[in-house]
Amino acid sequence: MQIKVMQNILQANEKKAAEIRTLLKQKKIFMANLISSPGSGKTSLLEKTLPILKKKYRVAVIEGDVETDRDAVRLDKYGVPIALINTSGACHLESVSIEKAFSALDLDNLDIIFVENVGNLVCPAEFDIGENVKVAVLSTPEGDDKVMKYPLLFREASLVILNKIDLLEYINFNPVNFYNDLKNLNGNIPVIETSCTSGLGIDKWVKWLETSSQIYFSPV
Amino acid sequence: MQIKVMQNILQANEKKAAEIRTLLKQKKIFMANLISSPGSGKTSLLEKTLPILKKKYRVAVIEGDVETDRDAVRLDKYGVPIALINTSGACHLESVSIEKAFSALDLDNLDIIFVENVGNLVCPAEFDIGENVKVAVLSTPEGDDKVMKYPLLFREASLVILNKIDLLEYINFNPVNFYNDLKNLNGNIPVIETSCTSGLGIDKWVKWLETSSQIYFSPV
Numbered sequence: 001m002q003i004k005v006m007q008n009i010l011q012a013n014e015k016k017a018a019e020i021r022t023l024l025k026q027k028k029i030f031m032a033n034l035i036s037s038p039g040s041g042k043t044s045l046l047e048k049t050l051p052i053l054k055k056k057y058r059v060a061v062i063e064g065d066v067e068t069d070r071d072a073v074r075l076d077k078y079g080v081p082i083a084l085i086n087t088s089g090a091c092h093l094e095s096v097s098i099e100k101a102f103s104a105l106d107l108d109n110l111d112i113i114f115v116e117n118v119g120n121l122v123c124p125a126e127f128d129i130g131e132n133v134k135v136a137v138l139s140t141p142e143g144d145d146k147v148m149k150y151p152l153l154f155r156e157a158s159l160v161i162l163n164k165i166d167l168l169e170y171i172n173f174n175p176v177n178f179y180n181d182l183k184n185l186n187g188n189i190p191v192i193e194t195s196c197t198s199g200l201g202i203d204k205w206v207k208w209l210e211t212s213s214q215i216y217f218s219p220v
Numbered sequence: 221m222q223i224k225v226m227q228n229i230l231q232a233n234e235k236k237a238a239e240i241r242t243l244l245k246q247k248k249i250f251m252a253n254l255i256s257s258p259g260s261g262k263t264s265l266l267e268k269t270l271p272i273l274k275k276k277y278r279v280a281v282i283e284g285d286v287e288t289d290r291d292a293v294r295l296d297k298y299g300v301p302i303a304l305i306n307t308s309g310a311c312h313l314e315s316v317s318i319e320k321a322f323s324a325l326d327l328d329n330l331d332i333i334f335v336e337n338v339g340n341l342v343c344p345a346e347f348d349i350g351e352n353v354k355v356a357v358l359s360t361p362e363g364d365d366k367v368m369k370y371p372l373l374f375r376e377a378s379l380v381i382l383n384k385i386d387l388l389e390y391i392n393f394n395p396v397n398f399y400n401d402l403k404n405l406n407g408n409i410p411v412i413e414t415s416c417t418s419g420l421g422i423d424k425w426v427k428w429l430e431t432s433s434q435i436y437f438s439p440v
Contacts, residue, residue, distance in 0.1 A: 037257045037258045037259060037339070037362075038257045038341050038362055038363075038366055038369065038370060039257065039359075039361065039362025039363045039366060065369065066342060066369065066370060066371075066372075067369075067371065068368055068369055070365055070368065070369060071369075089342075089346070089372065090342075091311060091340070091342035091343050118342065119257070119341065119342075119369070119370070120311070120340055120341070120342055120343075121258045121339065121340070122286060122309075122310075122311035122338065122339075122340055122343075123311050123340075123342075123343070126309070139259075139361065141259065141359065141361035141384065141387065142257075142258055142259025143258075143259045145290055146258055146259060148288055148290065149258065149285065149286065149287075149288050149290060149291075149339070150258060150286060150339070151286075151287065152286075152309065164361065167361065167387070167390060167391070170387060170390050171387070172417070197392070
């Protein structure tokens, strides 16, 4: 009974996700779904990314948050449209949340949408929201064992951002273990090492976004 | 329909949690439910705690993990019984998981059970598993804003462990913001600052466990 209801929920979610993906293609918008644990640096990554991208592209952010507007407030100063979705306790965004957020955005005037999902390594990976790519953000203090402990996200992702790389010398994170696990799980998935403190790797991340999305972009 | 099913799930969970709590009282066992983001240091905390506690008490660990046995393997060397529950993708433990784990433990010969919940700041806080206390573990690199962003756990918890305190000088974590948020949310909840690298605060944590559980303990 419970399993059947869960299947119905997932099916309804996937149907709407497919509609969203079709709409994004029509509008030539590239949508990246950022997924990580709480505090891995999704918002900080966007703080570094938005000022660069907005010079060339029309960018918006959909902020998923359990109940506050803190991340949305942090990003507000970058002068891009932000649609905040409070999930009221729910641990992930679903495609219906994205449909709702779209009603607050002008899709005819956008090239890139970032979705900052709820901070959670488990559930967000299970729900297709119609994105073009899932980006897994992992921060080094979380440990080198997280790829295998939370494999679904790292299987589904098109890119891994290994953030807080500047902390490597102060913590117990073995890059060899991390890269081996990732290779075993998801072959040639690219990894970009970043520090939102020093700015390291942000240029590579921006370039990855531009390359990955070139078939979708319609530059200003 | 979906909401009704969710209510039924929660009600069934709470009924079983109450049964577990009664059983624990009969057996004079104290059970602490450790909840945090992935990589906050729950397993490291247990690695520091088990060698000390096992000198005085009969301790066991219930390990909740999405699909691996990595944390259970890390703890195996400490010579205490470990019951591993793989949730097969689910993002939290429920009381039925604990009932299942109990079948692998000798409850007549235990004083303390630690439950290491699935790494997730959202869902585990919603599910009563019959524990005596919820302990929220937050690590400093996750940021000082997490109390308000994930308030349910910090409302439900009896104690907050602020872990990786040794990294404070390398990161952007403002203790004043953290303590203010926590005070606003949950009044006088105690906080113990720990470092599982240096061992700082472990003595306070052990003392807190002993004090909190004295009515349950039957020392060896």
